[in-house]
Each structure stands twice: as C-alpha cells, then as structure tokens.
Amino acid sequence: MRSISNRIFLLACVWLLGFQAAKAQEIISESVQDTVKPAPVNQPGRTKIDGVVAVVGDFIVLDSDIDLTFRELQAQNVPIQGITRCEILGKLMEDKLYAHQAIQDSIIVSDDEVNETMNRQIDYFVENLGTPEKMVEYFKKKDLETFKTDLFELIKNQKLTEQMQKKVVDEVEITPEEVRQFFAKFKEDERPVFGAEMEVAQIVIKPEIPQEEKQKVIDRLNQIKKDVEGGSSFYSKAVLYSEDPGSRSSGGFYKITRKTPFVKEFKDAAFSLDEGEISEPIETEFGYHLIYVEKIRGQELDVRHILMKPKTTPEALQKAKEKIEAIRKKIISGEITFADAARSESDEKETRNSGGLLMNPRTLETRFELTKMDPSVYNYVSSLKEGEITPPILDEDPRSVSSYKIMTVAHRYDDHKADYANDYTKIKELALQEKQKETIKKWSANKIKETFIKVSKDYQDCDFANNWVK
Template structure:
C-alpha cells in the first residue's frame, strides 16, 4: 500500500491536520473580533414576511467569534488559490475555523508573543504580493470591499496577528514532540507487511568542483568600479538605478537590489555581517562573498529587521584561467580512472567546493538532510547530469555558469537504490519521519481534547447539527 495510506491513517481521525495546511492561508480571510458573549445573528424581513439571514455570529471560542460570512470568505480564498471546494462542507469549514480560533486563543493564554512590528513586516510583504497579483493596491482594497487603504490595513493587521498566533501555537505543540529509536522501531512493527510504503528510486551523488582563478587585477577592477558607484551615490545618484543597470544579482536586480532580512534570513555570513554592521543610510565599502563583490546601502532599520539594497559585481575570468581549470579537472578525472586516487580522496584534497569537500564530495539533499535524492523529486538540472550515469561511473567534466561565476564539475553516482518496499535498516530516516508525524498528530489531537474542555465554546443555530471530528459541542 502506498505511503499515503500510512500518513492518512490517523489524519482521518482528526480533521485538524487534514485541513491545517491546505487551508492555512484561509486564515487571512477570517474576520477577528473580541467579544463578551452577546452577539446575535442579524436578520431582515423580506416582503413575504420571511426572515432572511444576512450575517451574524455562529460560534464563539474564548474571546474570538466566527461569523457566518467567514465560511464564505474561506471558500472564496481556497478558490482564489486554485483549490477545489466541491467536497468541503460548511460544517467542515467551520471545524477548521474553530481550530484556528482555539490555537489563537490558547496562544494568548500561554503568553506567546507576537509583536506589532513583526505583524507589520508580514503585512508589507503580503500587501506587496497581493498588489502585484491584482494590479494595484486600490484593486486589493476593492476586492476586500473596504472603503480605504487605511481601513483595509487595520482589518488586515488583526487577521495576520491571529494567523501568526495560530501558527506559533501549532509550532509550540509540534516542537515539544520528540521520538526515540525504540518508538520508531515499534511504529515500523505495527505496519502490516501488506501496507508497508513503497519508496521510489533514489541515488547518492558526489561531485568535484574546480573554480577558475581570478587575477588580482580583475578583482581590483571590480572593487574600483564599486567604489566609483559609492562615490556617485553619495553625490546624489540613485542606488536603485545603479543596481538595475549594473548589478549581476538576478534575484534583486529588477527591484533595484532590494532585500528585506533579519538575522535568520538565509544569506551568506559575510553578507549578513556587513549588513547588520551598518547604520541606517550608510553605504558599505566593497566586500567579497562566494558570489563576487558587493556594496550594501541600508535604507531602513525596523527592530530586528533591515531593508537594504545591494549591487553585486563578479570579476571576469580570463580565457587562460578557464583553460587551466579545465585541464586540472581533466587530469583529476584521469588519476581517478587510473586508480591512482579515489573520487572521495580527490574531492577531499583537490575540490574547490568547501561545502562538500569534507564529505568526499557527497551532496546533501536540502529537503531531507540526508545523502539520498529521489529521482522523481530531484532538481531538473542535477537529474540531467546524472540520469544516464551508471553506478560508480564518473561524468565527463562540464562547465556551469551560475550568476556569472564559471566553474567546472564532474559527478559520480556512489549508490543507486531501486524502487523498493520500506526496509527498516535502509530507510530509517524516512520511517523516523513518518513515526514522528504520527506522534505529532496524536499530540495535536490530545491537545484539542484538553483545551476544548477548558475553553468557553459556543456554537449557534443550524451549525449545532454538524457532526464534527473534534468535540466542539462538548457532548
């Protein structure tokens, strides 16, 4: 039976994770209000004296309420994201909203802190994205049926704060769950042989990288050019314009070199050290990273976050240096083929890639943090390089050009694992991940059972006839 069967076995018992990630963004659309416990459904009379419900409170969780219109907004949000809502009932959607409110309510009880500056930063990112998708900020305001951008920002701030509280509370529950090797073993033993998951074909890959040397003269050319940019900007030129015209960073060039970052943002250490050492309005001296040479201009400092612009220039590599690197990697390959040295030994002593050198050139899968790459999920560029190689066959050297930085590589498949039924010894990491997910699901289910008992929860009107997975009605 496929892996999905194992993963879904307990999810079917708790709606919390069934919808948790699929609908997480729907929290953006959910209205948040703080109430005492007196809200009622609003109705008007039609010409036939029948009552027609317009909107109103349908549920209360602690200090939070849920409106009937929140369900409609959640449907709209899922549809706008390209999801299907045909099999989702209003009762199921209400169950998801109840979960979100309970997470947020309990986060406040547990003194989980979400700062205003944190929410405002999130809001700026979301609004920029939304304005880009819809065409303008005015269209975003109109889409959400608000009278002004200020009114929308106030509304949206509350929504994002609740969403952040929800995610932090969920993270706190999951982070406290740990699993022992004994529990992993017991989990595996409970899976019937006929239901063991099937894992796809995988391979382990290693590489050797030779980087052409850049002359001191070329480095100095780039440094002088960046110093020239700095002087012109200090005299009144636009940093953003310079970045658009000259920066060799494809990720930020179109936006004038703009980045927003904090200490945890995954930038290289040298870049972060310089960025966080600058005062607001200051421009750095040229400095070097693995990508080339940069200058940074700090536009704003907002608490632990900074907004900056940078210009990246990569020194040119001479034809002579390229040929030297090409000859060097070809010679290394010949020595390996002639069995003078192993691939792993060559990687440790001769490769220029420090990230893989210590592991004998072995690549680590960034998604799983182990050495295996599943073929169906492998990066297309890597797959194209290894798909035709046999086990322990070394590829011919080839050149890569990443953001203007040329380097030569050769790759070897050190281990090929065919599609197979789960094996405890061979697939321990994957099995551990499955066992941990199951334990996390149980922990969340237990948390809901306990907190529902402790929290004031009220469901009004027709929704009391819903059949919920969680005991919201406290029967």
C-alpha cells in the same frame, strides 16, 4: 496579459475575499445570530446570505469562507466528494485558534517580514495581470492602498498562525526507543514504502577572480558602511545596491537563528555583532556581505545585509570550463575516481570533504527522493545511470558568481518497504510527525477549553475532530 492557472487565481480569490474574516479582531459577543443554514456543496438553485458560522477568540469564520475553500480544492483538482462542510469548518477554526493564541502569547511578526512577502505576492500579480491598476480592478478593491492594507493584514495573520504552530511542535523530540516502538507497531505487510531515491555528487570549478575586482567590492561596501554610520538608510542602500535577489526588495532583511541554513561565515559574523552594529565586509562563497544587526531577541536575530559580487572575466570563465573538462576526462579514463577528484579539485567547500555528495536539506541525508528532488538538480541527473557523468554545466546562480560543474549519480535506490537499519532517519521522521500530531491534539484540546468559542446552531451537530461545541 499572461494567463494564470485557475488554481492560482482561485487561491488569490480565497485570500482576498477572506479578508473580512482574517481582519476581524474584536471579541464577538455570544448574542451573534447566524443568518443562514449551510447549503450543500454543488446544490444548484440555492442562494444564501453570508453570515458568521463560528467565532474563535478574536476571530470569526464566515459561511463564504467554507465555500471558497471548496473552490480552492476544486481548483487543485482535489475530489470534494466525501469532504463535508463540517470538516472544512473544523480546519478553518483550527487556523483561527492558532492565530488567536499567537496574539495571546505575544508572538511578534515584524512589519518588514510581512512587507517582504506582500511585495513578492504583488509582484507576481502585476506580472501576470499586467499593471497594478488591473490587479486592483480584478480583485474589486477601491484603490492600491486599500488592496495593500487588506493583503498586509491577511499575510500577518497567516504568519502568526505559522509561528504558533511552529512554537507548539518545536520542542517535541523523539528518542531512539520511541522510534523502535513506532516501527514495531507495523506488521511486515503494513510497513511504509519509500520511493526511489538517489545520491548525487558534483564537482564545482569557479573562475579565478582578480584581486583588484575583489578590492573594488570591498571599497564600495566600506563606503556604504561609512554612509550608513553618517545617517543614511541601510534599508535604502540594500534596495539600491544588494545583489541578493531573495532579500533586496525588503531592504536585505532576514530573520536568523544558529540553525538557519546560511553559510558559516555569515552566521559567525552576524552573531558576533551587537544590536545596531554593522560588520566589516565579510567574504563567503556568494561574494562579500555587509551585515547590520537590527534586533536581537535571545538566540534570534533580525538582520539586514548587502551582497556584492566581484566581477569575473570571460577568459577566467573559459579557463574554469577547460579545467573541469580535463577533470572529467581523468575520471572517465579511470585515472581518478569522482569522489577523489571532488576532494582534491572542487571549489565547493560544503561538498568537497564528502567526495562531492550533495546533502538533502530536508532530511540532512545524502539520499534524495526522486519525486521531491529540486528540479534544478533533477533535470540534469534523472536520466543518468549510476556512475555516469554530465557534460560541463554552466551554473549561473544569481546569488553567487558563475561557475562550471559536473554531476554524477553515485547510487540509485529502488522503491522498497521500510527497513529499520537502512531507513532509520525516515522512520524517525514519521515517528516524530506522529508525536507532533499528538502534541498538537493535546494543545488544541487545552486551548479550546480556555478560549471563547461559538459555533452556529446549524453546525453544532457536526462530528468535529476537536471539541468545538462546548
């Protein structure tokens, strides 16, 4: 059996031992009596009986939930000195408020979405613990079904909380004037410092796929479509045949909007379908997709898809390597610049027009902060000097066909204090975060007034950030 870090195990324990609180969804009357007083953290020799320390709408918080949160912080090597039980209770109550309000607002989390997350979590546990039986035994559950039922409820409530938080801040926007006012508040020596960054570019050469291999995939997908229209399950077909590792176990399920970072061809096809309709095979850079629209909710779709990739040959892959080696030699000799070579030769549409520059998906800029860079990129470029080029790299992306690429560091930027002109996007992000926090604070204050809340007498003297003691 593989070993697991204490952090992961204790996090799992927090999840599973916290099921009782997460599942409590009946209104608790105001006559609930607390059974114990809170014991100071790390105080030896104290034994206490678990009890309800707070009620937020349909949810309860147990004294043991606070203890388990402290253990999780310790497992992450977060110093707990100075962190009080009152602060932990306040954070737990915030989470319950979000989940409670999500139910009141009729926010829906689909069972498919929950099952997808649950299956990934169970796969992880089984991989590290050895077998499903050992997993059930470790977490002291009666059987696998009980384990799944409890985990399902916890994950569903977590997703309700996330959806409610997203709903609260989604409509918050920031104007250029608000950004300017936010930045003006900082004195010169108080301005935020941004870490070292770099711009990275790449050229991708994909092997040529024979037309007969493409047609084989198209024919297979058309047959699957015919089977589903004849009564077969799209879910089952996706589990059996899809080559998308991110959605195969959940029957190809995704929830998407127009802003979801999927390739254009996929979204265009999905949003052109009616509910219950299946697309023709759609070609993207990842292969061919069969898309089924399961549910339409305004501008949000529940879709399932099956991805199949045409097979390449070793000879075609070798030709791709030879082509990118020749491109690299031309760049190094000065015959052509990296950017011009990307524009004229790269097979990656997303980066070709920008001279190969990668887009940071978090900021939608071309700069990447080194400490937050994807390891799959960082490992290749971290030691490069500006303008240096990697040797050809075989990219075996499980979502797409294998290809060869070369990468370069287009620009490096040292640590620096925020500059309004050069760092506007990052300053805007900080200003937006501050405005979102204020919005959440106002939302919480209003919802606390409207929601049934009870705090144990042992915690009523806490100096909470929110007005939990009404």
